[in-house]
Amino acid sequence: MDRRRRAVESAVPAAVMVLLLLSIAPAGAARRDWGFRSPSSSVGFTEPNTKPDVKNNGQTFVFNYTLAKAIVEYASAVYMTDLTALYAWTCSRCNDLTRGFEVTCIIVDVQNCLQAFVGVDHKLNAIIVAIRGTQENSIQNWIKDMIWKQVNLNYPNVPNAKVHTGFYSSYNNTLLRPAITNAVHKARKLHGARDIIVTGHSMGGAIASFCALDLAIRFGSNNVHLMTFGQPRVGNAAFASYFAKYVPNTIRMTHERDIVPHLPPYFFFLPQLTYRHFPREVWEHEVDGNRTFQVCDGSGEDPNCCRSVFVLFWSASDHLTYMGVKIEADDWSTCRIVLGRSAEQLQMNLASNIVTSGRSVDVVIAGNSVQVD
Incomplete structure (x- = not known):
């Protein structure tokens, strides 16, 4: 694990980071350890002990620590490659606050190495959609490529709204969109x-x-909530404004550096x-x-939150843990969704196991992506 994290850190050499100095707003506030700026108008609070609540308060998705901890466990579980354990919800990450979750659909796009699941959390009285981003052979190359x-x-x-082609297409032009909506x-x-x-x-957050x-356009803005962890930016200011209008119940979790x-x-x-990021960011860091957990302003680019971290202190290792939960692939070497088997074999094996278990789970697997106009 330490070797993996050192390899990930090497993705951000100082020489490359210097080229990004212009992306940081001019300095002006005092800095804490690691180059943090002192919080000003943003609201900060330490870990509260609150009950899970998915109801919105006006136009704001109220941050709730216990709810966020449950959601990050779903975001971690979708990385698991053992689909049999995933549909049965017996995987090593399928416990704690998500215990009792009922998976209703597993979705795999083999060609694009995308994976998602849909299910019902009866304790939250909510439908959960968790999406895993593309599992790259080299996270170092992925991070460097994102810079440009x-x-x-x-x-x-x-x-005037523009977006990142790859993130947009990974949802709209693959199996994910029709399978998730169905x-x-x-x-x-x-x-x-x-x-x-x-x-x-990460990329799963961008696709999410x-x-x-x-889903907000289909089912109504008040019925859809988004909580992502360590997601990159996905579009420009015009898109961010449009997004905030239709998905106001949004929390973007960021972690340290x-x-x-x-x-x-x-x-x-x-x-x-x-x-430009859409709001609202909640920045997890130590003070x-x-x-x-610092609730940031409504701009999407609060200079007192994660943007306050100086460019040379940005960290790839802080990307792999959120709220104390490891949130990374269980196999980084390649796209291991099918574990060497064909999509047809995988679907047949899973279908057989599901029938034997008596559970009702849809399995949607495609070897080739489905193009959606």
Whole structure:
């Protein structure tokens, strides 16, 4: 594990980071350890002991520590490659606050190495959608590549809105979109019109953003909530405004010096032409030895939250743990979803196991991606 983390850290050499100095707003506030700026108007609080609650309060998804801890466990579990343990919810990450979760659909796009599941959390009275991003052979190359990505795709029917082509296509032009929407429709038909919580980590968080927007338009903004962990930016300011309008119940968790939320870069002197986060960020970091969850302002780019970390202190290792939960692939070497078997063999084996178990779980697996216009 230590060797893996050192390899990940090497993805961000200081020489490359110097090129990103212009993406940081001018200094002005005092700095804490690791280059943190002192919080000012943002609200900060240490770990509260509150009951899970998915109900929105007006236009704000109220941050709830216990709820967030449950959601990060779902975002971690979707990385598991043992699909049999995943559908039975017996995997090593399928416990603690998510115990008793009922998986209703597992979705695998083998060609694009994408994986997701849909299910019902009866304790939260909510439908959960968890998405895993593409598992790259080299996370170092992925991070370096993200530095230079441009907002290069016009978002349909939204003037001036541009988004990252790869993130947009990973949801809208693959198996994920039709499979997830069908699974959510079915779950709401069987279990009632429950709220929908969408989550993902890293690239999975970026893809989850487009999923949440799609579901909010289909099922209504008040019924869809998004909570991501360490997600990169996905679009420009016009898209961020559009997103905030339709998915107001959004929390973007960031952790300490995690590099990924800083990518692709935000250039403060080109606010309309560059990538921009949508609100609302909650920054997990230490203040005077206490783990603090700082609720940031509504701009999406609060300079007193994770953006206050100086560029040379950005860290890839902080990307792999959120709220004390390891949130990484259980095999980094390659895309191991099918474990050497064909998609057809995998689907047949899983179907047989599901029938034997007596559970009702849909398995949607495709060797080739499904193109959606």
